[in-house]
Amino acid sequence: MRSTDQLFGSVTRSLMSKAISDDMLHHILSPQPKEIDMDYERIPKITHADITDHIFSELKRILNIDYTDQHNNDRHQEYNYFRKLYYYYCSKHTDLSHERIAGRFKKDRTTILYHLRETEVIIKYDPDFKRLFDKVECEILI
Numbered sequence: 167m168r169s170t171d172q173l174f175g176s177v178t179r180s181l182m183s184k185a186i187s188d189d190m191l192h193h194i195l196s197p198q199p200k201e202i203d204m205d206y207e208r209i210p211k212i213t214h215a216d217i218t219d220h221i222f223s224e225l226k227r228i229l230n231i232d233y234t235d236q237h238n239n240d241r242h243q244e245y246n247y248f249r250k251l252y253y254y255y256c257s258k259h260t261d262l263s264h265e266r267i268a269g270r271f272k273k274d275r276t277t278i279l280y281h282l283r284e285t286e287v288i289i290k291y292d293p294d295f296k297r298l299f300d301k302v303e304c305e306i307l308i
Contacts, residue, residue: 214260218270221255224306229298238271247295250288251302253281 226233231248240246249271256267257278264275271277288295 214262214266217260218256218262218267221252221259221306222270225251225255225302228302228305238273247298250281250285251299253278254285255302255306257282 222233225231225248229244229248229251231244233245233248252270253267256262257264260267264278268275268278285299289299290296
């Protein structure tokens with residue numbers, strides 16, 4: 167009886183292997199499925215302007231600041247921190263030149279370089295700014 171079971175098992179495995187082999191051969195020889203046509207026109211193109219606008223609006227939301235062009239030269243701490251964070255996140259998440267990033271506030275590239283260096287120092291030594299930075303880091307949706 168044992169030899170009959172072994173023979174039956176061997177035949178069954180052989181037939182299954184043949185079926186699998188035939189299926190694989192059929193798959194290899196059959197024409198490949200057509201590529202999926204993507205309608206790339208319908209996919210929105212995200213530009214650097216979209217990203218910087220998004221960063222600007224997210225910072226306004228998180229910091230609860232109504233920042234307008236009239237605040238570009240405002241030296242109040244909340245607006246200064248806003249600009250520093252904007253420069254930091256735009257530099258981090260885009261490959262825009264410093265001149266283009268600073269252009270939103272009608273500043274030049276040296277201003278953004280100064281703010282980027284200063285941001286790193288302030289994060290180390292100012293616990294209030296560090297808390298603000300951490301809050302933005304956790305909440306910003308980029």
